[in-house]
Amino acid sequence: MNRAERPPATLTELLSRHDCDQALLAALRERRLPELHFYQSGPSVRAWTELCSSSAYRGYARSFALVDAHAQTIASALPDRPIEVVSLGAGDGAKDLRLLRALASTGRRPRYTAIDASYPLLAGACAAAIESGYPARGIRADLLRDAHCREAGRMLDRQRARLCLLLGGNIGAWDPGDTLRLLRRLTEDQDYLLIDAHQFSERDTLPQYDNPTNRRFALAPLRALGLDDSAGDVHFRLGTSATVPGLALVEKCFEFVETSTVSVGGARFAFRRGDSIRMSSSGKFQGHAFALFLESAGFRIRHQFGGQAGGQVLLLAQRRGAGG
Ligand SMILES: C[S@@+](CC[C@H](N)C(=O)[O-])C[C@H]1O[C@@H](n2cnc3c(N)ncnc32)[C@H](O)[C@@H]1O
Structure with missing residues (x-):
């Protein structure tokens, strides 16, 4: 055409x-940090x-x-x-x-x-x-x-x-x-x-998330807000859904290791060492x-x-x- x-x-x-x-x-x-914010910038x-x-x-x-x-x-x-x-x-x-x-x-x-x-x-x-x-x-x-x-x-x-x-x-x-x-x-x-x-x-699920490329994807929205790499890191853990039988969750969380500030549309937020931001989990069915x-x-x-x-x-x- x-x-x-x-x-x-x-x-x-x-x-x-x-x-x-x-x-x-x-x-x-x-x-x-809900899923939709991972694809904006x-x-x-x-x-x-x-x-x-x-x-x-x-x-x-x-x-x-x-x-x-x-x-x-x-x-x-x-x-x-x-x-x-x-x-x-x-x-x-x-x-x-x-x-x-x-x-x-x-x-x-x-x-x-x-x-x-x-x-x-x-x-x-x-x-x-x-x-x-x-x-x-x-x-x-x-x-x-x-x-x-x-x-x-x-x-x-x-x-x-x-x-x-x-x-x-x-x-x-x-x-x-x-x-x-x-x-x-x-x-x-x-x-x-x-x-x-x-x-x-049991063997393959977590390593697919806990690797440098996926870490870059998880960090990209936070970097867009001005956080630098020394602020903390993303951690992945396995969990289970409280509502759906047979649904395992790869839980993602950014944990701050130093005091940091992010800004969104002119508003600024301070995070302290030990604070965390919960990111969307990835669900896996059994x-x-x-x-x-x-x-x-x-x-x-x-x-x-x-x-x-x-x-x-x-x-x-x-x-x-x-x-x-
Ligand atoms: C994992 S990608 C999958 C994309 C595509 N369906 C595929 O199979 O390749 C997730 C997509 O869902 C979109 N998304 C995430 N949360 C959303 C929401 N709350 N409303 C609408 N779209 C959303 C993202 O922008 C992204 O394009």
Whole structure:
């Protein structure tokens, strides 16, 4: 498709830069750093990209490989009519593009809606889809805010079949209860959901996080706030979810070893030696816990791909109707 024929991407901002700074301020007051703040600045996005291609962290490559290997099977399992692909926490949209291609090759005329809190990643995901000839739009939103999910849900096309994507282990970075709430807002009865998660392994899970490349990714948002490397370090520990059976958590925490100051939008915060900032955990499911969790949330599993300990599991699920 030549440039003149390409449809323009529209980008709707439900989350503004100012909102994002305000959310960061509120979180830092509670000594927390939620997941969405890890993808906001150029250096943070570069640290994420570097992590995705690093050999120490294999989560991204495994997730990409599973989607790529099964895209055609997934496309063929979906209703034979025009479809809207809604990517939740789309990132760079590279996996989504594989699915768009597979859908187009089966004649399903996909249209792409990427939803993400990160402006640079969202803009890149939409540009890549358009470049490949698919109608695309972006919605910058905080998916953990009910109002944003409701508003984004209103913008989706009800005439098309819907495939929601929640890829890259996003479910592990968000609280499972919050994730289910956003899925209920953004899917309707009979909609499809393609979702992946990391499988726990006693031997492999922690080393994938506790390494220099991942440490750089974890530190990037704090460096953007002006913290230097001598201020402290990130520590990783294994924990378990209090609410979801079989969900192990890699907990991340920055611990200060000296008094330091960070600034956000003109406000300054002082941290003392011994203070800490809790970062989002990464969730890892054991055995069949992930499928059971999704089924208990009202989804019927249609296909399962992968799933060995320490690897990735990819599920194609369908939301059950009131009767089923
Ligand atoms: C681990 S990456 C996964 C990206 C992509 N789905 C993939 O599989 O490569 C997480 C993505 O979720 C986005 N994200 C994190 N928290 C979010 C939130 N509360 N609302 C919307 N997007 C969020 C980040 O900006 C990032 O693009």
